[in-house]
Amino acid sequence: MTPEQLALCLEEGFGSLEPPRLDELAAADTYYVDKEFVDAVKDKRWQDLRPMRLYVGDYSEICLLAPKAYQYYLPAYLHALIDKAGDGFNLLGVLDSLWYEDLDGELLYGRASMRERWGDRMALLIDQQKKCIAHLLVESLNRTDDRFMGEHSEALRIEYMLKKFWDAWL
Numbered sequence: 001m002t003p004e005q006l007a008l009c010l011e012e013g014f015g016s017l018e019p020p021r022l023d024e025l026a027a028a029d030t031y032y033v034d035k036e037f038v039d040a041v042k043d044k045r046w047q048d049l050r051p052m053r054l055y056v057g058d059y060s061e062i063c064l065l066a067p068k069a070y071q072y073y074l075p076a077y078l079h080a081l082i083d084k085a086g087d088g089f090n091l092l093g094v095l096d097s098l099w100y101e102d103l104d105g106e107l108l109y110g111r112a113s114m115r116e117r118w119g120d121r122m123a124l125l126i127d128q129q130k131k132c133i134a135h136l137l138v139e140s141l142n143r144t145d146d147r148f149m150g151e152h153s154e155a156l157r158i159e160y161m162l163k164k165f166w167d168a169w170l
Helices: 003-014 035-041 067-081 084-098 112-124 127-142 147-152 154-164
Strands: none
Touching (some): 084 112, 084 127, 147 154
């Protein structure tokens, strides 16, 4: 997909979502989301969070969001990844949120809650949204060639995630 097609896919798939309430931001096992993130996003729609670096302290915030907040803010992170410049800033957090295992099949960060949180999030996403995510993963893979980094390779992680789950929406 072209960058324009990816942006349109995100808008069509996620554009009608309503923002979560502030008390719906944090995942149950994280208890909080950084105050700076909350202050930056509380009055904005996900479409207004561009460029992401102006609003998000780092990529990890996406991993702390409760399912409804995740569904709502995920397209802002994905939109930032349409341009390769966003990869270094957002890709790691997005990948951590889109699959709960590392390349060895071990739970990310050794936490069982990662699988449960992932399942809760995926249950909210509709097929159209999953299709956008899958296509964005393919585009990120096409421009990422760091396989020589072994277990730290984003390309190998994306290939693994596609094979395990996301290929179904291509």
